[in-house]
Amino acid sequence: MLAGGEFNLGSPKQIGQIFFEKLQLPVVKKTPSGAPSTDEEVLQKLAEDYPLPKILLEHRGLSKLKSTYTDKLPRMVNAKTGRVHTNYAQAVAVTGRLSSNEPNLQNIPVRTAEGRRIREAFIAPPGSKIVSADYSQIELRIMAHISGDPSLMRSFAEGEDVHRATASEIFGVTPIEVSNDQRRIAKVINFGLIYGMSAFGLASNIGISRDAAKLYIDRYFQRYPGVANYMEETRTKAKRDGFVETVFGRRLWLPEINGGSGPRRQGAERAAINAPMQGTAADLIKLSMIAVQDWLEASKIESKMIMQVHDELVLEVPEAELPEVRKRLPELMCGVAKLKVPLVAEVGVGNNWEEAH
DNA sequence: AGGTTAAGCGCG
């Protein structure tokens, strides 16, 4: 119930009316349906010139945490077990990932300090710890494997900081000379490549001109010609065959790659570039889950595999079994396939999921 | 009353 003078902060339409009609704030961008957007990016921009957007952003962040996690998760605790039990869907995500629902435990907050307090609520019983093991840079490693690019393969073979190495190549400085800004830009480029990002996308993401963004991308492809080749070959193959596939042969069909409108086709091209990497990562962690479960059962220890979050496995481990699990878990994860670059898994231990991360 | 869509945002 809203009292007089209050308004509903959760409604984009009402925000739009107040911000853009009453207060006459500039419309930064529009939603697909043509309404003025009030999303986070827009509010960040408006916050440079007006006080209200910042307050709204804080409210949005906190109400998201409350409505989705703090209010909901306690209600979903199973009375018999005293735990929350998610469901994993095995045939939903087109790339071969699992998805998680009721509740979704694959989007528990981690990026903000307030959000991490929710992660702290995931605890082990007395005498046990939470153990988390996640693949390091898995999709970039797969890109190195599929493309066979010499520089990228060397980065991983040498155990380098891959974003720093990329910055060093793009900006023509030695790795130790790479600035924080240069590394940040290189990281955006590395991730952007996995998603098929264009010069336009890179420019708007890091706040530079399209021409400057194009120069960075050109420079990247100059230094990593194998990656440029992969991008082109993947587009060609997708158009010729109508599908792309993971390293293990699971296919993603792309009916719109040759037909449809320009935007749909371009969307299909980005999906074609991303799917072999995202999908191969999904294949690898599925192999890991099988290997880990087989090991747990064969070795007759009490540790249990309790969650999967795309590139991460979470186990509940009695303290006595910690040394063994710490050692064996990453070995199993890294040993499920021999790619052209090493696989690396990082292990953490804690009293709760946040500590283990 | 109940279902669907749009917008937004949490994660990898």
Next chain:
DNA sequence: AAAGCGCGCTTAACCT
């Protein structure tokens, strides 16, 4: 015309 992949969940608005 759009511009970065893949998901699930919440709220408000809209529809039957």
